[in-house]
Amino acid sequence: MAYELYYWDGIPGRGEFVRLALEYAKADYIDVARQKGGTERMMAMIKGESAAFVPFAPPFLKDGELIVSHVANILLYLGEKLALAPSDVQGRLFAHGLQLTITDFLTEIHDCHHPVGTSLYYEDQKEEAKRRSEVFLADRAPKFLGYFEKILAHGSQSNAVGDRLSYVDLSLFHLVEGLRYAFPQAMEGDGARYQRLVALHDRVSELPQIAAYLRSDRRLAFNQSGIFRHYPELDALNGP
Amino acid sequence: MAYELYYWDGIPGRGEFVRLALEYAKADYIDVARQKGGTERMMAMIKGESAAFVPFAPPFLKDGELIVSHVANILLYLGEKLALAPSDVQGRLFAHGLQLTITDFLTEIHDCHHPVGTSLYYEDQKEEAKRRSEVFLADRAPKFLGYFEKILAHGSQSNAVGDRLSYVDLSLFHLVEGLRYAFPQAMEGDGARYQRLVALHDRVSELPQIAAYLRSDRRLAFNQSGIFRHYPELDALNGP
Numbered sequence: 001m002a003y004e005l006y007y008w009d010g011i012p013g014r015g016e017f018v019r020l021a022l023e024y025a026k027a028d029y030i031d032v033a034r035q036k037g038g039t040e041r042m043m044a045m046i047k048g049e050s051a052a053f054v055p056f057a058p059p060f061l062k063d064g065e066l067i068v069s070h071v072a073n074i075l076l077y078l079g080e081k082l083a084l085a086p087s088d089v090q091g092r093l094f095a096h097g098l099q100l101t102i103t104d105f106l107t108e109i110h111d112c113h114h115p116v117g118t119s120l121y122y123e124d125q126k127e128e129a130k131r132r133s134e135v136f137l138a139d140r141a142p143k144f145l146g147y148f149e150k151i152l153a154h155g156s157q158s159n160a161v162g163d164r165l166s167y168v169d170l171s172l173f174h175l176v177e178g179l180r181y182a183f184p185q186a187m188e189g190d191g192a193r194y195q196r197l198v199a200l201h202d203r204v205s206e207l208p209q210i211a212a213y214l215r216s217d218r219r220l221a222f223n224q225s226g227i228f229r230h231y232p233e234l235d236a237l238n239g240p
Numbered sequence: 241m242a243y244e245l246y247y248w249d250g251i252p253g254r255g256e257f258v259r260l261a262l263e264y265a266k267a268d269y270i271d272v273a274r275q276k277g278g279t280e281r282m283m284a285m286i287k288g289e290s291a292a293f294v295p296f297a298p299p300f301l302k303d304g305e306l307i308v309s310h311v312a313n314i315l316l317y318l319g320e321k322l323a324l325a326p327s328d329v330q331g332r333l334f335a336h337g338l339q340l341t342i343t344d345f346l347t348e349i350h351d352c353h354h355p356v357g358t359s360l361y362y363e364d365q366k367e368e369a370k371r372r373s374e375v376f377l378a379d380r381a382p383k384f385l386g387y388f389e390k391i392l393a394h395g396s397q398s399n400a401v402g403d404r405l406s407y408v409d410l411s412l413f414h415l416v417e418g419l420r421y422a423f424p425q426a427m428e429g430d431g432a433r434y435q436r437l438v439a440l441h442d443r444v445s446e447l448p449q450i451a452a453y454l455r456s457d458r459r460l461a462f463n464q465s466g467i468f469r470h471y472p473e474l475d476a477l478n479g480p
Contacts, residue, residue, distance in 0.1 A: 052394050053334045056341040056387050066330055069337040072312075077333060090306055092318065094293045097309040101296040107347055115355045115396065117375030128355065128368045135357030147296050154292050 003029040003078075006042045007059040011226035012174075012219075014106070015059040017071045018078070020170040023213040025082035033058075072099040075167040084170075086162035095161045098151065098168045106143045107181065110227045112234060122231070123222075127219060131235035137186050138172065139177070141240035145194050148172060151231050152196035158203070165204075173198060173204035178228035186239025193240070243269040243318075246282045247299040251466035252414075252459075254346070257311045258318070260410040263453040265322035271458065273298075312339040313439040315407040324410075326402035334403045336431060338391065338408045345384045349422065350467045352376050352474055362464075362471070373474035377426050381419070381480035385434050388412060392436035400444070405444075412437060413444035418468035426479025433480070 003022060007015025015031075020031045032038040048054050055069035059062050062068075062079070068077045078233040079085030085095045115132040116125040152159055160168040169178060180187045204210055213219055220226050243262060247255025255271075263360060272278040288294045295309035301317070308317045316336050319325030325335045335450040355372040358363040391400055400408040408433045420427045444450055453459055462468050 032283070053330060054391065054394075055337060056344075056384075061335075065334070068333045070340040073333060073336050073340060076336075083450075090293060093306070093308045093313060095297060096313050096316075100310040100313060105297075107344070111351065111355075115351075116371045116378060119375060119379045125371075130369070131356045131365075131368070135359060139357060139359045146294075151294070154294075 001064055003027055004032050004062040005029055005059060006032050006045065006062070009033040009039060010220065010223075012025070012178075012222060013059075013099075013226045014071050016174055016220075017102075017167075017171045018059055018061065018074050019168045020174060020210070020213075021075055021078050021082065022083055023218070024170055024207065024209050025078075025084060026209060027078075027082055043103070070103075072096060072103050075099055079167050082164070086166065091162045093165050095168050098148075098160055098176045101144070101147070102168070102171050105140075105175070106227055108136060108140050108144075109178070110124075113229050113231060114183075122229075126233070129175060129231070129234055134236065137183065137236050137239055141183075141186070143239055144192075145197065149194045149197050152200060158196065159195070160198060165207075169200055169204060170210075173201050173210075176201040178222065181222040182228040182230050183239060184230070185234045185235045185237050188239065190239075241304055243267055244267055244272050244302040245299060246272050246285065246302070249273040249279060250460065250463075252289060252418075252468075253466045254311050256460075257342075257407075257411045258301065258314050258412055259458070260414060260453075261315055261318050261324055261407045261451070263458070264405075264410055264447065264449050265318075265321055265324060266449060267312060267318075293395070295371070295423050310343075312343050313412070315339055318345060319407050324405070324407045326398075326406065331402045335408050338388075338400055341384070341387070341413060342408070342411050343382075344416070346467055348380050348384075349418070352422075353469050353471060357429065361399055362469075369474055374476065375477050377423065377479055381423075381426075385430075385437065385480055389434045389437050392440060398436065398440060400440075405447075409440055409444060411449075413441050413450075416441040418462065419460040422468040422470050423475045423479060424470070425475045425477050428479065430479075 004014060005018055007013060021056065033042050042058060046055060049216045053067045055067065058069055059071060059074065068074050079095065086092055094191040112133040113122050113129050114125060115128045122129065159165055160172060205214065245255060245258055273282050280467065283296060286295060286297065293307045295307065299311060299314065300307055300309040301314045307438045308314050319335065326332055352373040353362050353369050354365060362369065371373060391399065399405055400412060445454065
């Protein structure tokens with residue numbers, strides 16, 4: 001039976017980290033909200049007053065009757081089923097910890113354009129967004145990117161964890177893609193500062209399954225509604 | 241061998257969610273950074289340039305040679321070892337998803353007093369903090385608290401998940417404690433709006449192991465350096 005991925009249509013967003021794992025593993029899946037009536041089905045599941053195991057928000061995955069919510073939880077689950085994670089306990093726990101670090105980083109990236117609240121428009125928090133982005137690019141982005149670079153220095157075969165490609169590597173690829181879209185000036189020349197991370201990004205982009213996916217219409221373009229948004233006024237010449 | 245918990249000394253912070261699980265299960269553990277020389281040991285592990293499995297930040301747990309980072313990951317691990325989580329797959333995945341929802345909520349709570357950046361003082365982002373807290377109390381807190389209340393309406397025996405107390409219930413207890421500390425005006429009368437959640441809070445506080453822990457000097461008081469901070473100017477009469 002095909003996996004069912006439930007995530008907002010129209011943006012790569014958090015769902016993209018799950019899509020990349022499913023695509024790389026050539027898993028059979030349905031991107032539910034991109035089907036006719038899919039968004040309504042998704043909303044009914046979230047609102048489900050009488051159902052158990054109701055997720056707080058998309059993305060969530062259905063595998064038969066099983067429901068799994070949150071990107072890192074979904075990838076932990078798929079990592080085992082699709083052989084996209086180390087099989088030893090320490091490797092599996094470390095991969096999940098790395099994915100949770102990526103999760104934290106994504107929240108900080110998102111909040112660059114929404115530091116006051118997600119219920120307000122960007123235009124209503126533009127001044128706060130400028131301050132936050134400046135601090136983010138100066139302090140936080142280098143801390144996270146430097147950490148992943150350090151981790152890659154210890155991975156075997158240039159992977160973040162274990163001796164084969166994992167969902168963490170796929171997520172790091174998309175992280176670099178997103179940061180380059182959101183902060184093109186700040187990320188300029190990132191290959192010199194984050195050599196291993198960018199090498200991993202390039203290698204993932206050339207994997208046959210990923211390259212085919214990136215060319216397909218299943219890959220959604222970044223835009224002004226997701227985690228990674230490009231507002232020139234938030235970008236900086238002195239990047240991480 | 242005793243578990244080793246690595247977390248900043250002096251604040252309950254994120255480490256508290258792990259402490260509550262260890263205390264409830266009467267597990268043998270060392271709160272490393274509260275020992276002489278412990279903070280230095282913790283910092284050396286995070287900086288560890290040559291070590292594998294280096295965590296991004298505290299808290300992390302050592303169980304023999306095994307290292308686990310991030311609260312939700314630690315609780316997933318301990319949940320199985322200490323019988324603090326459902327043993328079926330769906331229950332375990334749902335408990336982890338709930339803990340990750342709590343994690344997201346905690347970040348939003350923390351960012352009420354640090355909407356611009358953690359590297360700046362509160363005093364340098366006080367105006368932004370006021371705006372963020374107002375939106376948080378009006379929109380976000382009710383959304384999260386309402387969700388947990390809904391989940392508790394479906395749990396058996398008033399637990400969030402499964403038929404016995406889990407680490408999620410212990411975390412929800414601390415969440416209520418923290419919100420009441422940070423936003424006493426806004427949380428006033430929370431028992432009427434979030435009946436099941438507050439009933440769970442009260443029940444957890446009376447569990448013999450938890451009651452003994454709360455009276456001990458191992459339980460650190462909230463203060464102005466953690467996730468939950470009380471700044472009267474961020475509190476509101478119209479709460480979630």
